[in-house]
Amino acid sequence: MLRIAFRSDWKEYLSEKLMELGGCYDDGKNLVDNTILYFNAVRRKLPSKKRTVNESSELQIPVEYIAAYEKIKHIIRNGKDLNPYLSRGTKSLAGNDLLLNEWGIHHLHLGNALNDDGYIERTDNLLYGMFTDDTAYMLQVLNHGAWTNTDLIQIIHDNWPNVLSKCKTVSGPEHLTSENRKTLRKKHLNVTITVTDGTTYLPPAGGMTSAGNCIFDTFNADRTLARIDDLQGIVLGNSVNFHNAMQLTEADEATIKLIIEDDGYWLLEPNRNIRFNFPINW
Secondary structure, three states: OEEEOHHHHHHHHHHHHHHHOOOOOOOOOOHHHHHHHHHHHHHHOOOOOOOEEEEOOOOOOOHHHHHHHHHHHHHHHOOOOOHHHOOHHHHOOOOOOHHHHHHOOEEEEOOOOEOOOOOEOOOOEEEEEEEOOOEEEEEEEEEOOOOOOOHHHHHHHHHOHHHHHHHEEOOOOOOOOHHHHHHHHHOOOOOOEEOOOOOEEOOOOOOEOOOOOEHHHHHHHHHHHHHHHHHHHHHHHOHHHHHHHOOOOOOOOEEEEEEEEOOEEEEEEOOOOEEEOOOOOO
């Protein structure tokens, strides 16, 4: 008989990762909500990796921020830690960045001194940018609170329309002020953005759920748990093969654990220290 509890194995991994991110598994929430919490926390921070820096033609750096901006570019190009420049809200796993959830845009502070809490000194004006695995798109320096300023989407459209190509929609233009958008965003309502040439886009980051979570985080959580359940079903369906591989009868008890690592997944019988080369299509 095989003993399997892959959701428990995922919870164990999740607890470790949430601790690494500065928080902990919330026992007051279910596994789905904690998984969403994890994906949200990961997305709000920026992994240290080398990226190409692309600057918009509209980008203007006030003279007092030039030194900080040049340092930020150096950090990005060399794959160093950019997180001290992010919002202090990233310290809280439960925080939600609605600008990031809806439009996929980060904001960075342009201070020079590192505070005791590990964050760069705060500035009234912020550098707004969009980050992919290999590219940093520097949009513009705007005031703190330009969260619903559609100039940010206009800049991406004008400079790198391919970045938004998957978000195009045929919906007609809307007439919403920045304050209208701010109100709707606080209510977690998703609306399109129409730029000056009439092109209309869905929210580039997928938008928000009614709870304010990024739709992609919710989707990734559901997909991850569905795959874990599918994998458990496959293993149980092949219990005879697993027993044979361990030279056991089906009456013998064995435990199969799902071992999750940052670079892959594998299966282990911990009591006998047997690792299985079981193909996992994650």
